[in-house]
Amino acid sequence: MNCPTALTIAGSDSGGGAGIQADLRTFALNCVHGMSAITCVTAQNTIGVQRVDALPPEAVSAQIESVVSDMGVQGVKTGMMLNSGIIQGVKSAIEAYQLEERLVVDPVMVSRSGAQLLDDTAIEQLKQLIPLACLVTPNRYEAQLLSGIEIKTIDDMKRAAETIYTYGVKAVLVKGGAMLGENRGVDVWFDGETFDLLKTKSVETKNNHGTGCTLSASIAAKIALGKDLKTAVVESKNYVTRALESALDLGEGNGPLGHFFPLLEK
Numbered sequence: 001m002n003c004p005t006a007l008t009i010a011g012s013d014s015g016g017g018a019g020i021q022a023d024l025r026t027f028a029l030n031c032v033h034g035m036s037a038i039t040c041v042t043a044q045n046t047i048g049v050q051r052v053d054a055l056p057p058e059a060v061s062a063q064i065e066s067v068v069s070d071m072g073v074q075g076v077k078t079g080m081m082l083n084s085g086i087i088q089g090v091k092s093a094i095e096a097y098q099l100e101e102r103l104v105v106d107p108v109m110v111s112r113s114g115a116q117l118l119d120d121t122a123i124e125q126l127k128q129l130i131p132l133a134c135l136v137t138p139n140r141y142e143a144q145l146l147s148g149i150e151i152k153t154i155d156d157m158k159r160a161a162e163t164i165y166t167y168g169v170k171a172v173l174v175k176g177g178a179m180l181g182e183n184r185g186v187d188v189w190f191d192g193e194t195f196d197l198l199k200t201k202s203v204e205t206k207n208n209h210g211t212g213c214t215l216s217a218s219i220a221a222k223i224a225l226g227k228d229l230k231t232a233v234v235e236s237k238n239y240v241t242r243a244l245e246s247a248l249d250l251g252e253g254n255g256p257l258g259h260f261f262p263l264l265e266k
């Protein structure tokens with residue numbers, strides 16, 4: 001039986017809410033065979049990140065090479081990459097295996113709980129990876145850092161998307177989970193020609209750990225399934241909204257999404 005494959009290049013979250021664990025659940029729900037290149041191991045729960053251990057960059061590159069050379073990859077996303085050595089290795093592998101057309105970069109910098117997930121010195125490397133991707137998905141904070149624009153309004157999100165687009169990436173999705181009031185949960189899409197506001201409903205929950213990871217993993221899975229980028233983004237945005245509505249009340253802090261809600265509804 002043939003099965004599309006997707007690869008996540010990201011960190012492990014011991015609490016299972018974000019990172020590799022959220023990505024693999026999202027791939028599975030899309031009936032895509034999930035593969036992983038783990039960049040670092042976090043000791044993490046719903047309250048915070050207690051410890052981070054990086055893998056050597058060569059270990060990350062070796063994982064990518066193993067799966068791409070043998071099994072093929074139809075969709076790929078990057079998440080937490082922690083340091084510049086890892087990002088450089090990932091960039092070389094993406095170029096060597098020509099994965100650019102199917103690459104989604106989630107420029108993870110800070111966790112929901114406020115922990116730093118990217119070294120200060122690594123942002124320049126991340127800026128060099130972004131032009132390779134078909135889509136980059138910064139949240140409000142990441143978009144501010146990447147564009148140098150302070151974001152308070154939808155117009156600010158649009159201006160930030162335009163600036164980030166000039167890096168050379170095919171499309172930008174500025175995510176609005178951290179926007180306030182009626183703008184919370186409104187995402188801005190820009191592909192160089194068209195702006196689009198992606199709106200679902202704003203979900204009232206503290207259990208929102210891993211929304212960005214889940215969104216980018218879902219987009220990568222749908223690319224692997226052969227969907228066009230915009231369709232992949234719109235369907236994934238709807239999926240995250242439903243998974244937020246079914247989020248799990250686990251732990252004292254921000255619980256994980258209910259990734260498997262469609263299975264529970266049957």
Ligand SMILES: Nc1ncnc2c1ncn2[C@@H]1O[C@H](COP(=O)(O)OP(=O)(O)OP(=O)(O)O)[C@@H](O)[C@H]1O
Binds near residue numbers: 138185
């Ligand atoms: N309360 C909410 N209601 C509806 N949609 C939301 C809400 N919070 C986040 N989202 C959506 O979730 C997706 C991820 O956005 P967000 O801004 O939370 O990314 P993120 O900060 O990278 O996520 P994380 O770091 O938690 O993985 C976006 O599509 C966003 O609109």
Ligand SMILES: Cc1ncc(COP(=O)(O)O)c(N)n1
Binds near residue numbers: 011013111
């Ligand atoms: C391994 C890993 N990857 C990504 C995130 C970001 O997710 P969040 O902002 O929900 O904490 C995280 N906390 N941990």
